[in-house]
Amino acid sequence: MRNPSGGWQRVASSTGLLAADGSSSPTIFAEMSALAAETGAINLGQGFPDEDGPAEVLEAARAAIASGVNQYPPGRGTADLRAAIAEHQARFYGLAVDPDREVLVTAGATEALAATLLAVLEPGDEVVVFEPFYDAYAAGVALAGGVLVTVPLLWPTFQPDLDELRRAVGDRTRVILVNDPHNPTGVVFDDEVRREVVRLAHRHDALIVTDEVYEHLVFDGRTHVPIATVPEARERTITISSGGKTFSTTGWKIGWVIAPPALIDMILTVKQFLTYVNGSPFQPAIAVGLRLPDAFFRGIAAVLERKRDLLRSGLAAAGLPTFRAAGSYFTVADASELGVEDARAFCLELPARAGVVAIPLAAFVTTAHRARYAPLVRFAACKRVDVIEDATRRLAASR
Numbered sequence: 001m002r003n004p005s006g007g008w009q010r011v012a013s014s015t016g017l018l019a020a021d022g023s024s025s026p027t028i029f030a031e032m033s034a035l036a037a038e039t040g041a042i043n044l045g046q047g048f049p050d051e052d053g054p055a056e057v058l059e060a061a062r063a064a065i066a067s068g069v070n071q072y073p074p075g076r077g078t079a080d081l082r083a084a085i086a087e088h089q090a091r092f093y094g095l096a097v098d099p100d101r102e103v104l105v106t107a108g109a110t111e112a113l114a115a116t117l118l119a120v121l122e123p124g125d126e127v128v129v130f131e132p133f134y135d136a137y138a139a140g141v142a143l144a145g146g147v148l149v150t151v152p153l154l155w156p157t158f159q160p161d162l163d164e165l166r167r168a169v170g171d172r173t174r175v176i177l178v179n180d181p182h183n184p185t186g187v188v189f190d191d192e193v194r195r196e197v198v199r200l201a202h203r204h205d206a207l208i209v210t211d212e213v214y215e216h217l218v219f220d221g222r223t224h225v226p227i228a229t230v231p232e233a234r235e236r237t238i239t240i241s242s243g244g245k246t247f248s249t250t251g252w253k254i255g256w257v258i259a260p261p262a263l264i265d266m267i268l269t270v271k272q273f274l275t276y277v278n279g280s281p282f283q284p285a286i287a288v289g290l291r292l293p294d295a296f297f298r299g300i301a302a303v304l305e306r307k308r309d310l311l312r313s314g315l316a317a318a319g320l321p322t323f324r325a326a327g328s329y330f331t332v333a334d335a336s337e338l339g340v341e342d343a344r345a346f347c348l349e350l351p352a353r354a355g356v357v358a359i360p361l362a363a364f365v366t367t368a369h370r371a372r373y374a375p376l377v378r379f380a381a382c383k384r385v386d387v388i389e390d391a392t393r394r395l396a397a398s399r
């Protein structure tokens, strides 16, 4: 191979994972966290908590390691974790799930998404996704040879226009991919959105893939409604979640898929060749977490809601009006009042100017639609109170 870099480049570009200019680049999260580390700025960019989760969960992992739970777990995940996932679905949502046939443990929600898309898509199949979207979605669709069709979520409500949704879904649609509560906007979809997704999936014989990793982080007295609970959704819904956000263990990468048995078998067929299995001592620990009392789950939502409020008022004082997030780790601000036209340039300057790192919303959209999101910035609220206070003070001082 005379030109090895060109050769590799061609392989990589066929995956659709290269940037628009043909370069391969780290994800926006890696880029911005590296910038925070380099400059010593406060990292309100990448969504990870800076405090530990419940002591019982951490202790269960230590105990598992100490007692020798260190070899490959079963391919579908340990029987006890699958039972805990099924119990969790029954307790919070009234859903009866068969832990042996309808649950698959994965290396985070990320692997669950990749394995699902690789399992269900044929090259050329369309995947309808709300935009902005979590970066792994476009990458997963590209790896599977699918075609991304986007439906915009626009400031100031971030709810989709149902006519646009109807226009996007057609007979070439294999998957409608939903993320609720939504990263990066913090929106929680209205009931009519969920119902329309299910109606359209039926009409066009599509699958629903739903990423509900922020299921326990919803605010203002609301409770999470899984799409699988909408009448007639279950038979065509693949529900994905993870222990990372709920138990503040984002580095453990214990996720799961819940779906009818035939779909689980298809996804397992792919998953076994991606990681085979992962995280044996973390699986019993996440099972302990899923069985914590209701008060724990209410508590984490209440704490994050207060942090959202603190972040919003701090950002407002810094001249940054925000969307009131109904869930998730994130709050989106409109920087146009500060004269910002390009939030990417603003975010690249922010560490030097204010000692804060944040993420431009345009990083979560297809190139053609960047202009719609140009002045919007995503801030992570899942940080210590003193960190949020310090960051927003710095932002206000840098105006």
Ligand code: PMP
Residues within 6 Å of the ligand: 107, 108, 109, 110, 111, 134, 179, 182, 183, 211, 213, 241, 242, 243, 244, 250, 253, 254, 255
């Ligand atoms: N989906 C969404 C919407 C996310 O925000 C994240 C967070 N990183 C993931 C999936 C990935 O979850 P995990 O860390 O369990 O792979």
Ligand code: GLN
Residues within 6 Å of the ligand: 027, 029, 030, 045, 046, 047, 048, 183
């Ligand atoms: N989900 C996290 C976020 O949106 C980041 C995860 C990652 O770095 N891939 O910030």
